[in-house]
Amino acid sequence: MKLPRIFAVTVAGSALLALATPLSAHGIWFAQRATQIALIYGVGADDLDAVKRRPLIKTVTGYDADWAPVTTSLRTAGPIPVVDSEEPIAAVAAIMDYGLWSKTPDGKWHNKGRDEVPTASLAEHNWKYAVHLTKVPTSPVPLFEGHKLQIVPVDPAIPQKMGEPMKVRAYYEGKPIAGATIMSDYVNDPDEVAVKTGADGTATITLRNQGLNVLMGIYVGPADDKAKVDHVEYRSSLSFVLPHLPE
Amino acid sequence: MKLDLMKLGLAAAALALTPTAAFAHGSMKPQHGGLVQMSGETMVELVAGAKGVDVYISEEDEPLPASAYTATLTQTASGQKSQAALKPAGGNKLSAPGFKAAKGAKIVVALVNKSGAKVFTTFQTK
Numbered sequence: 539m540k541l542p543r544i545f546a547v548t549v550a551g552s553a554l555l556a557l558a559t560p561l562s563a564h565g566i567w568f569a570q571r572a573t574q575i576a577l578i579y580g581v582g583a584d585d586l587d588a589v590k591r592r593p594l595i596k597t598v599t600g601y602d603a604d605w606a607p608v609t610t611s612l613r614t615a616g617p618i619p620v621v622d623s624e625e626p627i628a629a630v631a632a633i634m635d636y637g638l639w640s641k642t643p644d645g646k647w648h649n650k651g652r653d654e655v656p657t658a659s660l661a662e663h664n665w666k667y668a669v670h671l672t673k674v675p676t677s678p679v680p681l682f683e684g685h686k687l688q689i690v691p692v693d694p695a696i697p698q699k700m701g702e703p704m705k706v707r708a709y710y711e712g713k714p715i716a717g718a719t720i721m722s723d724y725v726n727d728p729d730e731v732a733v734k735t736g737a738d739g740t741a742t743i744t745l746r747n748q749g750l751n752v753l754m755g756i757y758v759g760p761a762d763d764k765a766k767v768d769h770v771e772y773r774s775s776l777s778f779v780l781p782h783l784p785e
Numbered sequence: 786m787k788l789d790l791m792k793l794g795l796a797a798a799a800l801a802l803t804p805t806a807a808f809a810h811g812s813m814k815p816q817h818g819g820l821v822q823m824s825g826e827t828m829v830e831l832v833a834g835a836k837g838v839d840v841y842i843s844e845e846d847e848p849l850p851a852s853a854y855t856a857t858l859t860q861t862a863s864g865q866k867s868q869a870a871l872k873p874a875g876g877n878k879l880s881a882p883g884f885k886a887a888k889g890a891k892i893v894v895a896l897v898n899k900s901g902a903k904v905f906t907t908f909q910t911k
Contacts, residue, residue, distance in 0.1 A: 626893060626905040
């Protein structure tokens with residue numbers, strides 16, 4: 539008897555949490571889907587409709603192992619956008635402008651700035667970024683144009699075993715930034731107690747998965763238009779795969 | 786003992802850096818005397834000869850119908866790129882007649898299936 543009640547309470551709690559997930563909690567990252575690299579929009583296991591949000595994607599750029607640009611775009615394949623490149627890519631990056639969002643006291647979010655929602659208790663501009671490494675870099679990962687917040691491995695030789703530490707550095711506007719939040723597993727543990735970057739912009743996380751790892755950096759910066767928003771939230775993923783053992 | 790640990794570490798590192806694809810199902814033994822690479826679950830064999838370049842494709846040791854793909858071949862040699870279409874040539878064979886594969890070149894085979902899914906396979910010629 540106790541078990542179903544606990545289960546019901548847990549389910550209800552989870553449902554409430556899901557409903558309460560703020561818009562800004564969502565991010566973008568890349569992951570393999572049916573041999574292709576897909577652009578994912580969501581949080582945790584919520585793989586939401588990225589196709590309808592494609593117009594918000596401002597850039598998709600691909601790079602070879604020497605960081606030379608490779609002509610790259612997104613292609614809609616059924617319900618998911620996938621990366622299409624003219625040559626093999628070692629990395630792919632994307633920028634999404636999620637726009638202005640204002641929250642009114644009734645809890646509703648409006649895709650407008652405070653200038654249009656004067657009763658808003660919160661107004662923000664959301665930018666989302668994603669960088670995916672398809673192979674272990676052989677040289678330092680550069681800062682990509684337009685990525686105001688970017689998470690970069692301090693050592694390009696990313697450890698290949700889960701459980702090992704990995705040091706990353708958060709860059710905001712091209713400079714190391716202290717106080718950025720670094721989540722180590724955005725897909726499987728979106729509620730984790732994340733670490734913050736230190737004065738040199740670095741933080742050390744533990745690699746959680748012998749498979750896809752999606753790190754997420756979060757930084758709240760000053761308003762880009764004080765009449766419309768209180769602040770700007772930047773959410774930037776760094777994803778890569780640690781290989782599994784031979785089958 | 787230290788040496789053993791170091792050897793073990795090197796072996797583990799080598800395993801870790803080996804592309805996952807190499808461990809997918811299916812034999813990696815060349816069936817036509819060519820170079821073999823795995824991309825995802827697709828095994829691609831590249832055979833460079835005097836008359837051109839042939840590519841054979843299979844999955845889990847089963848031949849894939851070449852007619853179900855559009856394919857291109859891109860060679861980078863001495864900083865120069867050259868490209869050719871690979872045409873279905875019966876069974877699981879795609880051919881680029883007359884294409885000359887250079888020694889020490891990087892050759893990328895791009896396969897696109899009917900749904901538009903693209904896979905790349907990269908070869909280094911000897």
